[in-house]
Amino acid sequence: MKNYDRIWATVDLDAIKHNMAAMKVNLREETKIIAVVKTDGYGHGAVPIAHEIEDLPYLYGFAVATVEEALILRGSGIRKPVLILGYTFPYCYEKMAREEIRPAVFREDMLEEMGKAAVSCGRPVKIHIKVDTGMSRIGIRPDESGLAFVRKCMETPGIEIEGIFTHFARADETDKTPARQQLEQFLDFTGRIRRELGIHIPVQHCSNSAGIVGLGEANLDVVRAGITLYGLWPSEQVAKDIVPLKPVLSLRSRIVYIKELEAGRAVSYGGTFVTQAPTRVATIPAGYGDGYPRGLSNKGSVLIAGKRAPILGRICMDQFMVDVTGIPEAKEGDVVTLIGPDGDDAITMEELGELSGRFNYELACCLNKRVPRVYVKDGETVYSKDSFRDFR
Template structure:
């Protein structure tokens, strides 16, 4: 393959890989533009790139979004935040979850903002910051109905008293206040009433703090579903997660915005053979052919992150047509029925989700078959699946997690070199 700055042909990429995930940067930028147009002009977008950007590859995704003017990123933990800094990401980074208080020096030195969600945690972080002689920027996280981490806002004045104390703690600087909506992805009347209740609790707490002259900093409440269903909420920032990647927060949100899927999973046919009627296929002989059948084997399995529960339920695309999965999906391989697809041969392109010609297999379709959500499917993609970054039909970067020496100098979206 030609790894020059000009990129290389996708067909060459196909020849060089067993299985890979294509990340369409043009679609990523398109989705960002759609989100920005939905929101008030003053509302900035926080790009959620936790969990390796939902399986899309956090460093390449963040680099592309930063190039497009995104200045705030959300991650789950300190390791993710430090990795972004090591990759050259300069924007603000907010850690949503737990960071050991003893890591306060790293937070301060790396300019990473930490969510503070309880008084005990805030005090621990303050103590460590005082010992280290540093100051950590924090966003106060309020629990308005998620029942997860956060200062409980439904319990009277205790929440305000605790938040007031946080402002007095040495070594901490409050630069933001936020909450998380638990049921905003449903258009059901009861769910939307609960969402409005969460918003009311949040605003009451913010108003109480501001009345005392306390700076609540950047205010943010909307997640992806909140952006879609309540784009006119006029906050300082909105957290765009799954919609950045062109997926719906829930099936009932489909069609609410012109989103384009960013990720496609591809592979190739490794073998084709014809078997007689009555031939058992795969472990447990769960499929027995009912006719003479052409069986294609594909080098993808549950170890690659393709769920075994899709055995005998899902299909893949070959030559723009659906090929049903036969038998149980194996750790590293699966078999599909190509009897009705003429001319299938070894090396042919396979699309596990994405578009091939007139046919598309969506993540929502697979999620419904698997009894899960699209988020889980993208996050399940394993480290042995390379991520290949596409712009204008050309490969502009690649990450091979299981081969750290491969393509270490692959082009990042701004033309710089990605550090690992």
């Protein structure tokens, strides 16, 4: 395997499976899981993760945000259902039909164009109808106009209704009342579909990660596991003693330079930190150009030899400095933990998100292609991915 010294992210595939199993224990036996792997698996790597869990019997399939993400999964050999959660454009409808990719549908013009594409290629488009019960983003209303839309779906040649779903806006809050109100609207609407249109839609889903953990009554035919799949929490208000999660990703670099600074020396751009005493400073060759938040300037810390080293001054695009005065054993070449465990301590994405004014989802997704991913299973590296050869 390649050696990545400047910066690298380690993705623990065993932790992915642990989190899947931990979520499943909290579900009804017949409820399956959709693994949400949009934004390249929240920055963790959609393809390796999808291959690791595709054979789980309780995995229904995967969810992504765009047709391109869906086609990447299909192109890598993933065969279970892939649902696109957002809007899909007409240029891809025939390709979706051929690849059996499931779109979310909520506009009549989508239905018409998808139906034509399906008839043209001789394969039905299996759709999931999106219902807006309070997110106010996309989706049909759960009223008479919504019933008319479902009827239109039933009547459109080439269209097969496989699923119907909604999305909670506030399930990650302590008070579950708003989420329960959305669930009630959804169940009332699907009940009307059965009674008034005479159709039972086989795959109904509401729960996101927060619902999986704290809203058992919303765990219907399937649930959509997003941030919890990666061992991260939807919010600070979500109970952490119900589903035991393991963080999947760690981020590390190395010390490339150590210097002794006298009192009164400014560190980094703008001189926002000035040493008050003789200080031993280490330079780390990573920065916001890798997705490491600039908002951690003068706030965050890293772990070196299991000890905290505070960040000094502004984080640069490609480098930042830390105080190793209290870590006399630190030397050039030593591993630095930016995210993850080291000794008895650990730096979490939740901690970094709170300090930098971001949140854990965003932090994970923003670790960009300049950061190689190394995939580990049973303590051994099984795969690595980088983009350094993309343009060679």
